[in-house]
Amino acid sequence: MIETVLGVDLGSNSARAVALDRDGTVVASASGGYPGAGLWPDGWADPEGWLSGVVEAITRVGVTPVAICVGGQSPTTVPADGGMAVTVRHPAGVTGSPTEQHYAQREVLGVDRVLQVYDWLMGRLGAPACQSRWPGDPTMEHYGPRAETGEVVGRTDGSHGLPEGIPLVAGAQDAYMAFWAGGLDVPGRALDPGGRTGGLAVAIERTGAGTDLYALRSPAAGVDIVGGPVSGHGLMLEWLAGLTGRTVPELLKLAEQVPPGADGVLLLPYLEGERAPRWNRDLRAEITGLGSAHGPGHLARAALEGAAYGLRHIAASLPIPMDVMVVAGSPATSPLWCQIKADVLEVPVEVPAETGLAAYGSALAAGAGAGWWPAPGEAEGGSWPRPAVTVVEPSPKAVYREAYERFVALGDAAEQRLS
Template sequence: MTGSPPDQHHAQHAALRAEHGPDVRAWQLYDWLAARLGADRTQARWPGDPPLTGYGPIAATGSVVGAVGAGHTVAAGTPLVAGGQDAYLAFWAGGLDRPGRAMDPGGRTGGLAVAVPAGSPAADAYALPAAVPGVDIVGGPVAAHGLMLEWLRDLTGRTVPELLALAAKVPPGARGVLVLPYLEGERAPRWNRELRGEVLGLTSAAGPGELARAVLECTSYGLAHIAKGLTAQGVRLDTLVCAGSPARSPLWCSIKAAVLGVPVEVPAETDLAAYGAALAAGAGARWWPAPGAGRAGDWPRPAMTVIEPEPHPEYRDGLRRFLSLGDAAESWLSDLTNATTTPDPSEEPTCPTR
């Protein structure tokens, strides 16, 4: 699916109306759940997000939208608070409240989000306001960083902890093995759904450890690829917050620090989307400001462990190869597409002569 997030919501609503009739009511999942518990019909929107047509009245993230009714496992009368998209909540929890702070939200996909001054030339249709006025968040999602390790787990029959332990025994550079993590195509910064994953540099000596190390490194190169484009637009990146299940691997976080050349902060609570939901609940209880109404440092953050970058020449060479091989994959794919859609004049049939 393409287009801005509101475009995607409206396209999904249109598809449901076409299938089930014009009376289909559109909900965001968290709004539907709140309504099931007793809230009024609303659409929770992060500050600055455009409204969604047909999704109900707007309720700002962190505002009270009702109370739990009778007959639920949650105590009756418990206030219900408007939430937000998981990425927005994670950025709030991770403290992307001043320019230069960045985050990889982790999960099966991942990506890079960086806080910039509002109005930065790097802001595009996917920029969103940070929790602090005057700060925007830019960057882009990737398609399959976390999924790459799950794919290798299923392929080898080893658990993720076993693969991480094997990867730790392999030196930087994965002994020449390099992976392009395009199992599901790629989103930022290539935006090419036709790309596919590749494993390069295999020899008979390569085993699961080399493959696992190459997966950890290639996902870090993918973040660096996004950062490279942002840097060209004047974006400064001085700290990366790692979240989600990948943040539970010190090795993976240290590789990201080394490749990007910045300190990595690892939260004690890696599920920052859930932590952000708790911040929204606290805003509803008036323990602290709602997003858009506070200043940097107004909200409690999880405790962070800092991993300092340890650059390595193998990573510098690996990033260069990653970018070059990714460009070559796109070029090859373009040539193949043109070859299959454009007939060769030398092979066109001719009319037989009498």
């Protein structure tokens, strides 16, 4: 029987589980839904629903792993003694540093003892209370004793249909796990984590180069990650689907029929303000160049291109160039969107066979706990396996370069109106 480790990512809409062998090959994967999620108040969630999704995903994978790790959305805070959780979608979790956001969520809950959501889930599987932390992250008060990502913190207790005694390994938030799986342990590699939000992160040698954007430790010693999140690239497409009465796959099909540049339609994907590189919550989405000859396909194409321009805007503010960009999440399943990103950013794009990179990263942490690979921060770049990828080569276009300049100017004008 093949030995496997199991990683789980608690996503916004479902839980994803991935089993890896010692070579880092995906042996099996599955997802699980959250019962009753449609009834949860905005910014709140019932963690029992999350637990149900995690258990379903683990069960459907159908392996008995040598170690399990759970990571996921952050900041999200759960009362240690039970009750509704405050999620990343709550206003208390959208400003300040990650630590400040967690503390704001705890104040909303009004309780003393709290846990990060993935630590709460590990506790329900049998681990004692702990605070999983990525290397370099500060320890938070009231969130339990610190445990480093990749450290064994307990064992399964035989509940939820799992065998007793499987090591449970400290995880981290989904962004860290996706960076790890995407190979951001080598300078010059970049990642767009996709999903409803998205963003851009680039690995850089730890030289102290200044940047106004978010920076954190890479899995590799001597390497940092710089970049920033965006507010709603995937959300923009979901909103258009609701507006037009079409599904997202239908919109993507229509967008394929529209030429690069969307026949002059340009879109700022700022439905909920924008984070990097503008950091302005008051901005709103804008569409320009729209005429009577345009239809839903043009809007969809403009949304895809606007997301790519947003990534290029972040890249322009970074201290180093990118060599390659990895894409993840549901946007990575669209060949058109991957090609647009390659063409606009003018770099090769790697599309992993397993687009759930956060779950793959959690499996890497489980493997570290099993002694298969080093824990993050304990080795140089290239010390961990990566998922198999397909490479999309760029085809730079003048129409994209011109539209990008218009995109930046349109955003600048919007900020000036707000000042």
